[in-house]
Amino acid sequence: MNKKKIAFILLFAVLLLISLYFLTSRYSSSGVLPKTEQLVEDINVLFPEVEAEEIQDIIFLDNRHVVVPFISEDNQYGVSYWAWENFNWKVLNIRSKGDPELWMLDKKDPSTYHIVWNIHPDDEMKGINFYLTKDRQYRILNGVTHQYGPKVFLEEKVDLEGKTYGVKKFTRQWSTTISEIQQSNLPEQHSLFFGNFSHNLFLYQWVPVMKNGPRQGLPISVNGSDYSTGQVDTEFVNLTSQEEIDRYKMK
Secondary structure, eight states: OOHHHHHHHHHHHHHHHHHHHHHHHHHSOOOOOOOHHHHHHHHHHHOGGGOEEEEOOOEEEETTEEEEEEEETTSOEEEEEEEEETTEEEEEEEESSOSOEEEESSTTOGGGEEEEEEOOGGGOEEEEEEEEEEOOEEEEETTTEEEEEOOEEEEEEEEOTTOSEEEEEOOHHHHHHHHHHHHHTGGGOEETTTEEHHHHTEEEEEEEEESSSSOOSOOGGGOOOEEEOSOOOEEEOEEOOHHHHHHHHHO
16 A cells, blocks of 8 residues: 555544534533533633622533623622533633624524523512514515515513523424525525614514503613633613504504
């Protein structure tokens, strides 16, 4: 066997081992999540300003993604996102605030979308109403094809009594609606300037339901900061009022 063949076989073996490593690390079963003390330490090492002190819960979205709500030393209610990567649990995103945010485990698959929150008790909310909306659309593609997109208005209500934090996975109706509209926009959904056009059609919104009448000013839960490793897909959930929602319904 000549040197070229030996070199080729060695290169192939190395590439095969590397491929097996990444496939195994991606699809292997996750290991045991660290104890709460270690979770607090990992959060504070990555984002010292947050000063996490108490882990409230550990919420598994699947066997490789976890939400860990926490309380900081200065009584802020935050959230951290964790994923099993390269045979280790890794914190991907830390928020020192708890207003609702959308975590897309797989951006291409709306059935993996989860809304995550940790509302400060001083906001005195008894619930949250979530909304998925989209305006009617009409456009002409290539000067020939006429395309109409219907208005979308979907609502989900969450009870906050007894627990400040939570996770709401998209219902089948929400995820199916998004998928169907994305599919109908496939020929034109990618744009050099606007990215994924069909994804940008949707607006995710939330309305706080207060214990003692209408909300005055912004909730405490929207105040804070974020740290992200850049390896997580999130989407802003817009704070709105019931009056704005009612006006939208009448359009």
